[in-house]
Amino acid sequence: MKEFKIPEATVSRLSVYSRYLTEVEKQHIVSISSGEIAEGMGGTPAQVRKDLAYFGEFGTRGVGYNVKQLNQEIKNILGLSKKWNMILIGAGNLGSALSQYHGFRERGFEIKGIFDNDLNKVGLMLNGLPIYPINEMADYIEANGISIAIIAVPGDYAQDVADILVETPIKGILNFAPVVLTVPDEVEVRNVDLSVNLEVLSYNIENNLDTMPEEE
Amino acid sequence: MKEFKIPEATVSRLSVYSRYLTEVEKQHIVSISSGEIAEGMGGTPAQVRKDLAYFGEFGTRGVGYNVKQLNQEIKNILGLSKKWNMILIGAGNLGSALSQYHGFRERGFEIKGIFDNDLNKVGLMLNGLPIYPINEMADYIEANGISIAIIAVPGDYAQDVADILVETPIKGILNFAPVVLTVPDEVEVRNVDLSVNLEVLSYNIENNLDTMPEEE
DNA sequence: GATTATTTGTTAAAAAATAGATATAATATG
DNA sequence: CATATTATATCTATTTTTTAACAAATAATC
Numbered sequence: 001m002k003e004f005k006i007p008e009a010t011v012s013r014l015s016v017y018s019r020y021l022t023e024v025e026k027q028h029i030v031s032i033s034s035g036e037i038a039e040g041m042g043g044t045p046a047q048v049r050k051d052l053a054y055f056g057e058f059g060t061r062g063v064g065y066n067v068k069q070l071n072q073e074i075k076n077i078l079g080l081s082k083k084w085n086m087i088l089i090g091a092g093n094l095g096s097a098l099s100q101y102h103g104f105r106e107r108g109f110e111i112k113g114i115f116d117n118d119l120n121k122v123g124l125m126l127n128g129l130p131i132y133p134i135n136e137m138a139d140y141i142e143a144n145g146i147s148i149a150i151i152a153v154p155g156d157y158a159q160d161v162a163d164i165l166v167e168t169p170i171k172g173i174l175n176f177a178p179v180v181l182t183v184p185d186e187v188e189v190r191n192v193d194l195s196v197n198l199e200v201l202s203y204n205i206e207n208n209l210d211t212m213p214e215e216e
Numbered sequence: 217m218k219e220f221k222i223p224e225a226t227v228s229r230l231s232v233y234s235r236y237l238t239e240v241e242k243q244h245i246v247s248i249s250s251g252e253i254a255e256g257m258g259g260t261p262a263q264v265r266k267d268l269a270y271f272g273e274f275g276t277r278g279v280g281y282n283v284k285q286l287n288q289e290i291k292n293i294l295g296l297s298k299k300w301n302m303i304l305i306g307a308g309n310l311g312s313a314l315s316q317y318h319g320f321r322e323r324g325f326e327i328k329g330i331f332d333n334d335l336n337k338v339g340l341m342l343n344g345l346p347i348y349p350i351n352e353m354a355d356y357i358e359a360n361g362i363s364i365a366i367i368a369v370p371g372d373y374a375q376d377v378a379d380i381l382v383e384t385p386i387k388g389i390l391n392f393a394p395v396v397l398t399v400p401d402e403v404e405v406r407n408v409d410l411s412v413n414l415e416v417l418s419y420n421i422e423n424n425l426d427t428m429p430e431e432e
Numbered sequence: 433g434a435t436t437a438t439t440t441g442t443t444a445a446a447a448a449a450t451a452g453a454t455a456t457a458a459t460a461t462g
Numbered sequence: 463c464a465t466a467t468t469a470t471a472t473c474t475a476t477t478t479t480t481t482a483a484c485a486a487a488t489a490a491t492c
Contacts, residue, residue, distance in 0.1 A: 008416065011415075011416050011419050011420075012412055012416055014415075014419075015409075015411065015412040015415040015416065016396065016409075016412060018415075019394060019411070019412075020396070040396070041396045042396050042398075077419070078415045078418055078419045078422075079415075079418040079419055079421065079422035079423075080415065080418060084414075084418060092313075093312060093313040093316045093317070094313045094317070096309060096312075096313065097308075097309040097310040097312065097313035097314075098410075100309045101309070101310070101410065103394055103410060103411045104410070104411065104414065107411050107414070107415065109411075109414050109418075147421065148414070148417065148418075148421075171421045172417040172418070172420070172421045174413060174414060174417060178235060178319055180232065180236070180256070180257045180258050182258075188417055188420045188421055190413045190414075190416060190417045190420075192408065192410065192413055193231075193232075194314075194317065194319060194320070194408065195231065195235070195319045195320065195323050195325075196228055196231040196232060196235075197390060197406045197408055198300075198320065198323070198325050198364070198390060198406075199227075199230075199231040199234075199294045199295075199296065199323065200224065200227050200228055200231065200406060201364065201388045201390060201404055201406045202294055202295040202296060202300060202325075202364075202388070203227050203230075203293070203294045203295055204227075204388070204404045204406075205295065205363065205364075205387045205388045205404050206294075206295035207295075
């Protein structure tokens with residue numbers, strides 16, 4: 001009954017579809033076609049339909065998709081029908097920016113507490129959230145039903161933080177540190193690697209991918 | 217002579233290899249095998265060799281790769297042998313965090329100026345960088361040889377900023393706003409989408425990808 | 433009410449990416 | 463100096479992902 005072997009690219013695109021559908025919903029548009037979705041977020045109609053087809057039949061032939069209903073279906077697929085409790089580790093600049101980022105809460109992700117090993121910061125509030133010392137982190141996770149941790153500490157400390165996290169009931173890590181974390185299989189890690197993104201951009205610019213002439 | 221049709225995944229991995237090699241270099245290790253690189257950043261030796269093979273022969277059979285030399289080769293491939301001048305648009309929290317992120321400069325990317333349309337911020341300094349008004353942006357790009365722009369403004373304004381940028385000699389955009397930007401083909405865009413990352417994480421956690429039993 | 437327009441869901445084909453296997457080169461060893 | 467060992471480079475096969483084509487279903491039109 002379970003569908004799996006879903007391409008990760010498909011899951012990413014579902015997230016973008018959902019965000020786009022949320023925008024369309026605000027304009028009180030009731031129905032939308034795969035072609036319109038594709039145009040709205042840069043893709044092809046076939047890909048939109050294929051992505052959705054992994055999970056079921058959500059549209060009506062000859063008509064399209066009900067915007068609100070499809071968006072809800074996608075949110076269910078992505079696991080966004082529940083609220084996710086998160087903690088943030090690292091109260092530096094990046095941590096501060098992340099703690100104030102509204103996009104998370106809008107999508108059901110809420111940062112409940114911030115942890116840092118700088119004792120000058122511990123006890124202070126950051127954007128309305130208390131900063132705790134790292135050594136209280138494991139207990140806090142257990143006590144507050146935290147399932148996702150955001151690592152925003154310098155690269156040198158990231159693995160140490162991860163080592164603590166994997167001993168707790170944490171299920172996923174969003175890692176902003178520019179290092180490859182080693183964790184057991186049961187903990188999901190996603191890396192947001194700013195430098196890698198810039199370097200791919202650099203490569204693409206240098207090799208003029210789009211203006212490249214045809215060649216054989 | 218040009219090699220192309222390189223998988224984007226390969227380019228991303230090259231960036232990670234390079235960062236890992238930089239670490240290894242610091243330990244004054246001279247030689248390294250594809251297996252050691254793979255272990256160091258979570259991959260397979262075959263994949264490391266395949267990725268490198270797209271661009272040439274950098275190793276010695278029976279020996280491995282010279283760390284320093286390979287790192288330099290990869291940096292050349294990625295276009296990191298030159299310095300990249302960037303501007304940052306958006307002096308909010310995220311912009312502030314990005315302007316202070318040291319990882320960029322270490323890899324040859326330097327933010328030269330910051331732009332914002334909040335006149336209360338214009339004229340101030342942010343982490344040692346001047347904040348200019350958006351209407352001076354186009355001239356600044358031309359005058360200072362800027363080739364990459366980082367967009368860190370709210371989603372509602374991101375397309376407006378992009379529209380200005382595409383009229384300048386800018387070559388690439390690193391977009392942090394949670395919207396799909398529409399730009400002409402000759403401008404490269406990379407999206408760093410924080411919510412998408414969290415939502416993929418959410419999906420993976422809910423569907424227990426790693427602990428999934430085999431099934432047919 | 434039959435016919436034409438759309439637009440989906442599905443199947444098939446194509447392309448891309450990953451993994452595996454083998455041949456080759458360099459080094460070290462006896 | 464021949465041989466065993468190590469590790470790359472290359473070639474092949476498998477798997478995965480994307481793209482395209484087509485049949486089924488709905489709505490609109492004459």
